[in-house]
Amino acid sequence: MSAPETISLFDGAILRRAALDAVLKLSPASLARNPVIFVTETVAALVTLVAAGEAYGGARPWFGFTIAAWLWLTVLFATFAEAVAEGRGRARAESLRRARAEANAKLLIAPPDRSLHRLVPATELRRDDVVLVEAGDLIPSDGEVIEGVASVNESAVTGESAPVVREAGGDRSAVTGGTLVVSDWLIVRITADAGATFIDRMIALVEGASRRKTPNEIALDILLAGLTLIFLIAVVTLAAFGRYSGLLFSIPVLAALLVCLIPTTIGGLLSAIGIAGMDRLVRFNVVATSGRAVEAAGDVDALLLDKTGTITFGNRMASGFYPVPGVSEANLAEACLLSSLGDDTPEGRSILAFARDRHGLTRQPPEGAEMIKFSANTRTSGLDFNGQSYRKGAVDSVLAGLGAEPPDAFTAEVERIARAGSTPLAVTHNGHLLGLIELKDIVKPGIKSRFEALRKLGIRTIMVTGDNRITAAAIAAEAGVDDFIAEATPQNKLDYIRKVQAEGRMVAMCGDGTNDAPALAQADVGVAMQTGTQAAREAGNMVDLDSDPTKLIEIVEIGKQLLITRGALTTFSIANDISKYFAILPAIFVPLYPQLAALNIMGLKTPESAILSAVIFNALIIVALVPLALKGVAFRAIGAAQLLKRNLLIYGLGGIIAPFAGIKLIDMGLGLFHIFS
């Protein structure tokens, strides 16, 4: 996998651009979708106006202006956080944009005749146009190969420079606009209008341009808006209670109290968290079609994983030599080795490797030996040398050539191997049966512990395989999956997903073929492989550019991390309120009831300094948490109970304590410079 270049958290160019964008984002129209920050801006404007009015009247409202300045900074820090997140996405989009085809396309005038074409700009192509792409041409837009075979360099999209084969029909018929045909030619039917191609969508998504709020974000927004209203009521009515008590609060004081109580921290960082989550996915070379899909990944309860390539290596490898009675294991190993010298298939090579690793045997083909190459017809390979003849191959083929009944022990062993999901190969020497090689689909090392980790997160893994039930059960047990679908067909995959969903669970799967499309569309998270068909890519809601099905697990973790980051900062933000009461309430009531100074447990110097310190802390904490919002809270595959305990301790309890220290420090700092103290 070659991920897009990592972008530093503090990339100078991005920060400069973000600073400018942050100011542009102050426009109330663009802030209106963020209720907390919108209220903060309104209040900042009000305090500014009031202070300006007083200044016009000849007063010197330094306190009002200072509060106003910090309220504006609070808003600015929030817009800055969003701008930084967008900037990082934009930097990634820039490299994609370079790949976008701007060349001319060869539009066929009378398809499928490829001799007649005219040149049109790629941007004018429409869906269902048919174009010719030849060696050295950029593919002008997304499409499906309807004729021809060619190798295509897709590094513009995937970062992988080795060319891939694209051909008509089958599972490798989709081509992506902006990729380069290296050899031969293709006739392509365009499947996306200009501006709606895969790369266009990727650019829009990583830039955050087409960002829509996800369901959890909407719910969280409602909670934050509700809290804002509640505190608005508390502060406005406080003016009434104050008036009754004989205390007229100034606007800056009430504004400071309000802004400190409403959840500005999470309000300011919420959209940055969402954009950064998408960005993390892109860094993993996965493109989601919506934020909703990323969030759904965190909610997944069941993972459908293809056996081949995901759970196992996919190619069968030698895992044991089993001699018939009367033959020594060393003799058998020798025969296995010699008979496989002529076998170039991965299976054949694995037999050589097994003989070397387990039996310490290595041989070069002897001088003058006749090698019998493995062929799909005979399904055997071997070696003839000095009148010695070694053969190995599929059991039925080898037995057919033998003419004699095999011993019972041999037959029993064949059955055992088949039951275990492996493939038996028979080995002979000069027509005598020596024994068996077991070829096994090896389960990837470490996959079992990953499944265990997933189980701790409450996620079930389901293995999907075309194998029969017995074979599937054996591999399922070895890999430690929770369930399996044997003899999988598109229909029974789809049925399984529907059944699990009917229980209210969410399902993720990956697939590449056209016949995966219905299941990909039905799954809550469908990850299509970039090497797959256009139909699969349209049906899924994510595309993995590396075409690595094991990534489904990382995708789930990224989804969870996104939700955890949101929850942690929300908890932190709300827990912060307690300290602000202790900072601001004594400060604003002390003029009336000096005895309430007893509530000033932080020992803040003066009422002005106390209020200002709380406001400054409230603003600075947004900037301080930007890196956390962008990087995400560290995720660990521990059970929900442990995760909750840990995060509640850090962000809940920490959220209560941290601001006490922060506000006190700021107050001491202000004292050092004799500001309002």
Place this chain on the structure above:
Amino acid sequence: MTLSGLAYIGLLFAVVLGLALPLGRYMAAIFEGRVRWLAPLEGGLYRLCGIDPARQMGWQAYAVALLLLSLVHFVLLYAILRLQYYLPLNPAHIPGMSPRLAFNTAASFVTNTNWQAYTPESQISLGAQSYGLAVHMFLSAAAGIAAAAAVMRAFTGSHLTSLGNVYTDLTRITLYLLVPVALVAAILLVAAGVPQSFAASVTVHLVQTGAAQPIALGPVALQEAIKELGTNGGGFFNANSAHPFENPTALTNLLENALLLVIGFALPLSFGHMVKAPAQGRALMLSMAVLLAAGCVASYAAEAAGNPLHIAAGVAPQGNWEGKEMRFGIPASTTFNVSATGTSTGAVDGFTDSYTPLGGLVPLFLMQLGEVTPGGVGSGFYTIIVFALLAVFVAGLMVGRTPEYLGKKVQAREIKLAMLAVLILTLLILGGAGLSLLTASGLASLANAGPHGLSEMLYAWSSATENNGSAMAGLSADTPLLDYGLGIAMLLGRFAFMVPVLAIAGSLAAKPRLPASSGTFPTTGPLFVGLLVGVIIILGGLQFMPADTLGPLAEHFLLQAGKTF
């Protein structure tokens, strides 16, 4: 504080929990329709009223039926109070109530608040007491419990379209729970000396002067029983449970205190049984208990510490006895008042107005928290469900999934309705008290100036909105502003909260109930109890801190400095 004082609080909790455990199981059986020992009577009632007990109701139908029933009851009660002069059982010839007082009183009893802006002995007839008010003590309590049962059912399965049948719920709750338990309690109270009579008064000859003095009587025992059991709080006498005829002995005090807590604590246990996960119910009950115990101890500590001015003057070194029922002592008296404010009962056996500022802050704060400790019968349960949903939502994201409670996903719609419900309470309490303090009429109602006056007004609006009904006294409540204002606060605090909660229940009922896995946010155990308590305090109470600081807290610090109001 003394050890025996704390032991009394411990004893009370032990008695309540001992009763709540079996009662919770029994109530679950009632809600599930498994209690049938009065089946002929129950069936007869259905036939008489033309009720189809098999009919299932969605949340809208359930809510509409509850609202319409309450409206009918409200109109009926209003008419009874206005016309009581002409109605039977009015031996004292008490005239009809004024329109605004009748409005306030009808609102008060229909909403299970039992705020009493009237003086019972002189402004309400015996008849209106029994077929007017006492009836509503059953009906409004049953309505609250029915709504709670409807909310419970939302969690019992997947894709549910029905929350039950409001008519069978009301009938069964009244028939199998409120009436029998109240009857048994009434008999116990009569045995302990509480009168149960339709005579208007008994005339006694005073020992010293020999003069004749009439003492009001009535069907006190039954009203007392349902007053506590149904967390109503409307006393037969103005002195409420401090009156020796309502609460004659230390044993009746303990019994009445336990009665007013028991259904509230049993409801979450019933919930646990209904969702087949008793630990879930215990976690909710423990959260309620932790908050109430903290309140009892805090208030007792403040009162036992006493008034610094009295101590300095050497007049009352043994704590603050003012406003306590002398017969029961400081711990029993404060615990009763804290329990009554923690349950939206509003019964009192002491006068909060005379408490130390901190001792009085506790009842005020328990009301402002939203009445979940354990709150009014039914309403306390569905309120703590709202907080549980908010707690699960805020902290639940931290385990990396869309938050779910008992397998039901908590999403935008639930959060919207939950925040709406919390918002209404905040607006009514702070808006109402703030506005009242800006008007001349509101100021005229106050008996005290300064922070104490502020506390009195804040207390009244908190009590009305949270359907508590207890009064801090010191406030003249029968004014146009407060009669109408508090009446509206009671109605909105009840119904504008209940309807969104039923809507939440409807929305959750329709969702699949996901089986728990190791990735599920745990909603049992000490961690969740701590979280829920934290969320109740932060989301339910913190918004009242600025106002409370200008009221009881300011008064406390001023008192410490020797300044009184």
